[in-house]
Amino acid sequence: MLTTFNNMVKIEQFPTKKTSVYFCCAFLLFSACSTVVCNANDSASDDDATEAVIIHEAEGRVKVGLAKEKPTWDPRGYILFCPCMGRFGNQAEHYVGTLAFAKALDRTLVLAPFRTYQNVGFEDYFLVEPLKQYHRVISMGDFMEYLAPQHWPVGKRRGYCYMQVNSESVCDLKAGNPFGPFWDGFHIDFDETLKFELPIYAQDGNLPQNKQIKAAWDERFPVDEHPVLALRGAPAPFPMLEVNRQIQQYFHWAPGIFAEAKGYMDQMFKGEKYVAIHLRTGIDWERACRDVAGIRRYMASPQCHELDKEATNREMCYPSVKHVLEHTRNALQKIGAKQLFIATDKHSYEEEFKRDLKSLKVSVHRLSSDLPMIDLVIMGEADFFIGNCVSSFSSFVKRYRDARNKPSTFWNRALDDPMTSIGEYVAYKRT
Known part of the structure; x- marks a missing residue:
């Protein structure tokens, strides 16, 4: 807890295993930046001690945190x-x-x-x-x-x-x-x-x-x-x-990125269910998908088809606009969502979606292509996700969702395809 009184700052209760730390610092006496580091070690051993840091700067700003523990050498290499x-x-x-x-x-x-x-x-x-x-x-x-x-x-x-x-x-x-x-x-x-x-x-x-x-x-x-x-x-x-x-289950977003994405999600979806889709529509991707038919393993394609039974095809890699509209509409209706989020490297088909989904009263959203990491968070948190089977960008989202038991599929795959629809890995609930 941080309280101020008589030009003082009091920082209370930074718990360690055996003790709590109490500090006070007269910070208005200084106009330049300064740092005070204190260590409380009342009845705790050296291993239990926690350093608390008060960093107070110009313009009346105060930062409080715990001192960083210096790493020790690992003899295992x-x-x-x-x-x-x-x-x-x-x-x-x-x-x-x-x-x-x-x-x-x-x-x-x-x-x-x-x-x-x-x-x-x-x-x-x-x-x-x-x-x-x-x-x-x-x-x-x-x-x-x-x-x-x-x-x-x-x-x-x-x-x-x-x-x-x-x-x-x-x-x-x-x-x-x-x-x-x-x-x-x-x-x-x-x-x-x-x-x-x-x-x-x-x-x-x-x-x-x-x-x-x-x-x-x-x-x-x-x-x-x-x-x-x-x-x-x-x-x-x-x-x-x-x-x-x-192993993807151990990748958790940094608070800053997640908070920024959460701000966009609150603004766009207002707490309602939404479907997120990933489109690769740039000219480089179109060329990459031109001759993909018949190739068993192509970039990230093993994530969505059994290599010994099915080859990659163009619809997996560069689906037609017609298929994208139909597949997305079916997903929205399946989960009863009225919000659609589009992440893309080029063409979003936003106007086509607005016309096609007008009767369903679905709101269509997308962000600037300059925010790919925010796109990843939003797609990962969606109520349903449709990705590009060949794209490693989609693959990251799919692994993230698998670890949290969130439903997903890909272009040219059934919405309830048992290989793609529900993550098969350990569920993780974000705290």
Whole structure:
């Protein structure tokens, strides 16, 4: 609780395991920024102590929070990687697979930033703590600030490339964009590079296989000699392995992003049920889907069809306007929704929807294409979702919804298709 009296600030009851902390600070005596850090340790042990921080700034603003606990070195080793393939959807699939890989090797995963035209910190998009329920992780910023100076210092930084060991190809972790700018964002240069040909596709829960993967890596790169494995790319396949999809349940949105999306949802839907759809209609996507018919595995397509029974087709990849309108109308009627949200990279068919849904009195909404992360949140929270089977962007939404037992389907799939309609993974209720 924060109270003010007689030009004082009193911060009360920051509970630790055994004690509460009480502070007061005369803050109006200062006009410049200052910081006061206090530690309460009445009857608690050092392990139980909690630092409280009062940061008071100019213009009368006061920030209160808990001091950040400095990370300690993990003797089991670390994995760094560059999530440098494609846009967010591809990077997210690689992230899931890399978590499985880090767990298989029993090394702490350093949470690399996502890559747009710049580095965007993992914690800017997602909470870090929930991932620790799956495996040990640390943010890239914390690793470089607190651990790298002593344990991975300049002059002793190795990089590792997956390529034929005896090939003439050069292992250069910083060649090209986005690889160079990614590492430069943390002022990382490599003093030595090593090639490897080792298994990298870990399967969550497959203990025998993961044990073999760990043994191969430990033999080639023992942790006492190679405590930090900085990999040029992600040690994971695209499209991702289906067995790893359930790892998505540990990805929880950062409060800032979720709050911003919630503001849009409240404004648009006013608490009513809504259907969200994802359309890929840009010219690049149209070209990518032109000759897709007959291909068994195409980008993220394994998420919506059985590879040994059915090939990808154009309607899965680039559905006709007629099919989009009909499928969406059926979904709205099925759940009794009067609100439609459209996320798209180009053409939204908004006017077509308004004409087609006028008799149903459905309101049609979309946001700027400059807000893709907000689109992801809104699609993930919808009462029903229709995605693009081939798109990794849709795949992220589908995995998010599967983990929360929310119904979904895809273009050219039945609304109640047992393979796509209800998530098969552990349900999670947002608190």
